[in-house]
Amino acid sequence: MVTLQFVPYNEIExxxxxxxxxxxxxxxKQDKIVLLQGRLKKEEETELIxxxxxxxxxxxxxxxxxxxxxxSSDGSGIxxxxxxxxxxxxxxxxxxxxxxxxxxxKSIKKDPNKIELYTTEKRKxx
Amino acid sequence: MxxxxxxxxxxxxxxxxxxxxxxxxxxxxxxxxxxxxxxxxCKDWLGEEMGTVSSLPHETxxxxxxxxxxxxxxxxxxxxxxxxxxxxxxxKIDYEDFLKSGMSEGKAKKRAREATKGVIEAIxxxxxxxxxxxxxxxTEDPYSQVNVTILGNLQARKIPVLVVANKIDLKRAxxxxxxxxxxxxxxxxxxxxxxxxxxxxxxxLFKLMK
Numbered sequence: 001m002v003t004l005q006f007v008p009y010n011e012i013e014x015x016x017x018x019x020x021x022x023x024x025x026x027x028x029k030q031d032k033i034v035l036l037q038g039r040l041k042k043e044e045e046t047e048l049i050x051x052x053x054x055x056x057x058x059x060x061x062x063x064x065x066x067x068x069x070x071x072s073s074d075g076s077g078i079x080x081x082x083x084x085x086x087x088x089x090x091x092x093x094x095x096x097x098x099x100x101x102x103x104x105x106k107s108i109k110k111d112p113n114k115i116e117l118y119t120t121e122k123r124k125x126x
Numbered sequence: 127m128x129x130x131x132x133x134x135x136x137x138x139x140x141x142x143x144x145x146x147x148x149x150x151x152x153x154x155x156x157x158x159x160x161x162x163x164x165x166x167x168c169k170d171w172l173g174e175e176m177g178t179v180s181s182l183p184h185e186t187x188x189x190x191x192x193x194x195x196x197x198x199x200x201x202x203x204x205x206x207x208x209x210x211x212x213x214x215x216x217x218k219i220d221y222e223d224f225l226k227s228g229m230s231e232g233k234a235k236k237r238a239r240e241a242t243k244g245v246i247e248a249i250x251x252x253x254x255x256x257x258x259x260x261x262x263x264x265t266e267d268p269y270s271q272v273n274v275t276i277l278g279n280l281q282a283r284k285i286p287v288l289v290v291a292n293k294i295d296l297k298r299a300x301x302x303x304x305x306x307x308x309x310x311x312x313x314x315x316x317x318x319x320x321x322x323x324x325x326x327x328x329x330x331l332f333k334l335m336k
Contacts, residue, residue: 042278049217049275050249053242058235062218065271102218110269 002033002104002119009038009093017041021048025055028063028101033117036097039067048099061102066110069095148207148335151255153248153280155272156183156214156241158263159292163318164192164211170324171197177211182227184241186213189251199332207335212251213244215272252279257286257335264291264299264315268307277308288334291315295322 005027012020021044027034040048045065052063098108100117109116152160165175176192179185190211197205221238225231258280262268280287288311291304295317305313314330316323 042275042282045271045275046249046252046279049215049272050246052217053219053245056219056238056242058221061220062216065217065275067271067274102220108271109267110271 003031004035005032007034007036009036012036017044017047020044021051024048024099025051025063028099029055029060031101031104033101033105034097034099036099038093039069039095039097041092059103063102064098064100064105064108066098066108066115067095068098068110068115148256149210149254150207150335151210151212151251151258152261153212153252153258153276154214154261155263155266155270156216157181157185158214158261158266159318160214160261161186161190161211163259163261163290163292163316164190164209166318166321166324167197167209168192168195170321171195176209182224184214184216184219184237184244186211187237187240187244188213189244189247197328197331199328203332203336205332205335207257210251210255212248213241215245215248215276216241217272219245252283252285255280255285257288259288259290259331260311261290261292261318262304264293264301264304265296268304273307277311286334287311288330289313290327292318295320 007024007027012023015023020040024034024036025048045067048063048065056062098115098117100108102120104119106118106120109118152164154160161177161179164177165179168174168176172192172195177186177190192209192211195207195209199205219238219241221231221234224234224237229237260273260276260280262273277287277289289304289308291299291301291313293299294301294315299315301313301315312330312334314323314327316327
C-alpha cells in the first residue's frame with residue numbers, strides 16, 4: 001500500500017526554511033509520499049537534498065523529488081502578463097512538489113505535460 | 127564600520143577573483159561525465175589527467191581542484207581559472223545498487239557513505255563558484271529535478287552557466303531535448319570521452335567567461 005500525504009502551503013508558510021525541510025523530510029521518512037501544495041525556494045530544494053544526504057542509512061535511502069510548475073512555455077503577450085500576475089499574487093503557492101521516499105518511489109518522470117511516478121517492489125527481508 | 131569592512135572584503139574578493147582565483151565548477155548528476163570532461167580539458171591544456179573515471183556512479187566522491195589552467199583561443203585570448211570537479215548531485219544513494227556490480231557489502235556501504243558526503247560538499251561549494259559548467263548526459267531525461275534544482279540555484283546566485291550535453295557520440299543522445307528543456311541557457315554538445323566537438327566547447331567557454 002502506498003500512502004500519500006497532502007500538505008497545504010499554509011502548513012509550511014510560517015515555518016523557517018529549516019522547519020519546512022524537517023517537516024517534509026519527516027513525513028517522507030515515514031515511507032509516505034508528500035504532495036506539497038506549491039513549491040520550496042530553490043535554495044530550500046538544495047537544502048532538502050543536503051539534509052536528505054545527512055539522514056541516509058540502511059533504512060532510509062533518500063528521496064525522489066519533482067516540482068510541477070504551471071508556467072507554460074508560451075511566454076508571449078497576454079499569457080505572459082497573466083502568468084506574471086498570478087506569480088506575483090500566489091508566489092510559491094503555485095504548482096506542486098512531490099517528495100517520495102526512495103524506499104517507495106523508484107523514479108519520477110516528468111515532462112512539461114505529464115508526471116509519472118513508478119513505485120518500487122517491496123524487498124523481502126530474510 | 128561594518129559596511130566599510132564588508133565593502134573592502136568584497137573589493138578584495140573581486141580583485142583576487144579577477145586576477146588569480148576564478149573558479150570554474152563542474153556540476154551535474156552522477157555519471158554525466160564531469161570528470162571525463164575535466165580530464166579531456168586538462169589533457170588538452172596541461173598534458174595530464176585530473177581524476178579517475180568509471181562506469182559506476184559516484185566515482186568522484188570528493189571535490190577535486192586543478193589550479194591555474196590557462197587556455198588560449200585561436201585569436202590569442204587567454205583564460206585562466208581553477209577547475210573544480212564536484213561529485214554528482216543525487217537525491218538518493220542506495221548501497222545495494224553498488225552490490226550489483228560485484229562490490230562487497232563493506233565496500234558498497236563505504237562508497238555510499240562517501241557519496242552522501244560528496245553530495246553535501248558539492249552543494250556547499252556552490253557559493254564558491256564564479257562560473258559553472260552543468261554537465262548532462264545527453265542520453266538521459268533532462269527534466270530530472272536534480273538538473274532543474276542545480277540550474278535554479280545557479281540562477282538564484284547569478285552565476286554564469288553553460289550547459290554541456292555530453293555523450294553525443296551515443297545513438298540515444300538528444301541535444302534537442304536538452305535545448306528544449308532549458309531554452310534560456312546556451313547548450314553545447316560534446317563527447318568528452320572521444321574529444322568530439324571540443325573546439326565548439328572552448329568557444330562557448332570563452333564566450334561565457336570573457
